[in-house]
Amino acid sequence: MNAKSNLEFALIGLLKQKPQSGYDLRKTFITTAMRHYSDSPGSIYPALRRLEARGWIAAEAESPHEAADPRKRRAYRLTPAGEASLVRWLEMPVTRNDVIFEGSELMLRFAYMDGNVPRSSALRFLDQFERELSLYIGELRAQLEQMSSKLPAHTGVLAFQSGIEQMEAQIAWAQKARALLGKESS
Amino acid sequence: MNAKSNLEFALIGLLKQKPQSGYDLRKTFITTAMRHYSDSPGSIYPALRRLEARGWIAAEAESPHEAADPRKRRAYRLTPAGEASLVRWLEMPVTRNDVIFEGSELMLRFAYMDGNVPRSSALRFLDQFERELSLYIGELRAQLEQMSSKLPAHTGVLAFQSGIEQMEAQIAWAQKARALLGKESS
DNA sequence: GTGCACATGTAATGTGTTACATGATTAT
DNA sequence: ATAATCATGTAACACATTACATGTGCAC
Secondary structure, three states: OOOOOHHHHHHHHHHHHOOEEHHHHHHHHHHOOOOOOOOOHHHHHHHHHHHHHOOOEEEOOOOOOOOOOOOOOOEEEEOHHHHHHHHHHHOOOOOHHHHHHOHHHHHHHHHOOOOOOOHHHHHHHHHHHHHHHHHHHHHHHHHHHHHHHHOOOOHHHHHHHHHHHHHHHHHHHHHHHHHHHHHHHO | OOOOOHHHHHHHHHHHHOOEEHHHHHHHHHHOOOOOOOOOHHHHHHHHHHHHHOOOEEEOOOOOOOOOOOOOOOEEEEOHHHHHHHHHHHOOOOOHHHHHHOHHHHHHHHHOOOOOOOHHHHHHHHHHHHHHHHHHHHHHHHHHHHHHHHOOOOHHHHHHHHHHHHHHHHHHHHHHHHHHHHHHOO
C-alpha cells in the first residue's frame, strides 16, 4: 500500500498537473530542476506499472477498443485514489526523522502543495519543519562543542559545520517562506 | 574495482582511523553524526566482505592458528591497497556532477582529508567545490527567473529557492573554511 | 533510405532494508 | 537463571542502474 520511494510521488505529482506519458515524465526529470529523480527507463516504466497496479494512475485509452499496442505512446492520468493518496502524503506531519533523513522528500512535498492542499497546510508544514530542524540543530551544536574541544579545526569538524549551516539556511528559508505565504493569504 | 557506494568509503575512512569490528562501525553510524550511513547489519557486513574480497581491508587474526569462529568478534584493518584507494578517492577532482548529485559524498571526502592527504589537497577541493557550485547556481538562478515570471510565489518556486539558498550556504561555508585552512598552514 | 528523435520495454546486476537466526558475554 | 547486550550473519524483497532490444515517424 505504501509508496516509499520519492520517485513514485514525484511521478504522481507531475501527473496531477497534467496527464503525461512515461517519456514526457522522463524529459521533465532530465531537463528541469527535478534532476534528482532518475531519468532512466529502467526505473520510470516499472514505477508507472506499480502505480497502475495499485490503482493510483490509469492509462488513457486512445480508442476504446484497440487492445493496447505496447509500443505506442501511452499517457497516464491520476485516478481519484491516486489524488487521495497524493493529498494524504502532502498532509503528513513533518517528523524529526524527516528533517534528518528525508530532506529532499520534504521539499518535494512542499513544492507540490500548491493547488492540492489548502494554504494552511503549507503554513503548518513550515512551522513543523522549522521546529524539528531547530531541535535537531541544537543537538548537533552540542556535539560540535564536544568535537571541537578535543580536536583543532580539522576538516572533520568543518564538514560537520557545513551540515549545520545548511540547516540554518533551511530555517531562514522557512521563516521567509512563511512570511510570504502568510501575507498573501490575507 | 570501483566502490561506488558511499558506505564503503565511509567504512574504510573509519578503519583508517583505527582498526575496528563491524559492530564498532555500526555503533558509530548509529550514535554519531554519520547517521546517514546505514546502521543495519544487512548492509555493513556484506560491505565489509566486499572490501575484504577486494583486498582493501583484512581481518586481524586473533591467534594465528585457530580457524576463524564466525561468531567471534572480528576486527578489520586497512591494507596498503585500501589506504591507496582511500587517498585516490580523496584526491578526486570535484566535478559539476558531484555538486549536483553527490553532495553528501563530497562532505564525507572532505571530512576524511585530515591526516590522509596534504593540506593543499583540501584547499584545492574547496576551490573546485566553490567554482562548480557557483557555475551551477548561476544556471539555477536563470531557471528561477523564468519560473517566477510565469507564476506567482507558489510553493514550487519557494522549494526551488530553498535549493539555491542551501547551495549559497555551502559557498559561504567553503570560503570560510578556505580562509581557516589557509591561515593555519602559514 | 539513412539517421535521429520518439517511445516503451526487458534483463542482469548490485545494493540497501527488513526481519530473522545464532550464540557469547555480562549484569541482575 | 534469565534477560540484555554484544557480535555476526543470512534470506527475501524492493528498487535503481546499466545496457540492450524494439519499433515508429520525421527530416534531409
